[in-house]
Amino acid sequence: MYFQFNFAIDENEDNKPDSHGELDSQLCSPKHEWESVEKSKQTAETTADSSLRPGTDKHQDDTLPKKKFCFKAAKEHNIPEDLQKVLENKVIETVSDLYYINMSAVEMTRSDAANGEDIVSKSVSSHSDLIPGVYEGGLKIWECTFDLIDYISEAEILFANKAVLDLGCGAGLLGIVALRGGAAEVHFQDYNSTVIDEITLPGAVANCVREGRRMGRGGNRKTGKPPSKRPRKAKCSPNALTKCRFFSGEWSEVSQLLLNSNKPFSKYDLILTSETIYNPDYYSALHDTLAQLLDKNGRVYLASKVHYFGVGGGIYLFERFIEERNVFRSSIVKIIDKGLQRYIMEMAFKDSS
Structure with a gap:
């Protein structure tokens, strides 16, 4: 089953593009004009009472989609030695004082059919930002990502010397914020390998390689928007990339890859994730992955909308x-x-300090 969303972004003082800006095709959030907030809350609570949780015998609400969770094999993506080649043919833009890769340019310059996913053409041809089990939205930067970035700054969450996972990373902005904050290691995960190769990894490289070559006091030259008012964190450098690892695949598969790897692996002090609870069919895999990978005294910070219309999930x-x-x-x-x-939700183990 395919689900199609329409998108818009409201302009605000943090240099987040509006629906008429040049970044509109990439920085997205579902329109909320369909129903009131109160009705969305009632819908979500009703769904919570009647829907089937994975692994239970409860009756499933017929209004929810019935889909099998796709166990997409996990893969680690190595960082190429030639960092400039990673950025070849990429259009690099900024938002919230962070570099990211413009996906529209990727769509025009690359066909990803060779790697077996072909998600770029499928997303474009279907006019859909979500194709369950095929493409899970990693080509977009979703609205709640900025909510979590703002909260990280407001709450003064410390990353220094911590192990951090950006789960369902897409462009990887949350992981980049952690890297700038002095994290000891930052891992990025997305469902699709194309997203990691074409968006996440080049974005991380851009933030490390180009950090010293900011675009001046006028902010983003391409959009003419002012610089972010958010205080800058510690700067990255090419050496910071040695702290990074990149993974694609379904959550439980990535979890097993990490836990069974010959490479040293420490459980995460912080797991950051945004807009990953849109589909109730994925809750069991997400919950188990968090339980397996989070340190006993670690924290999860999760950003979400109250309800995801057409898909059934929500806070x-x-x-x-x-x-x-x-x-x-x-x-x-x-x-x-x-x-x-x-x-914004904070999670911790019940027996943690």
């Missing part, structure tokens, strides 16, 4: 799922009450 449904599993404690640490409500 209330995931909260209920966590409660039933009884592994983590969770709390809502921030509510963004603009349009369709958005949330």
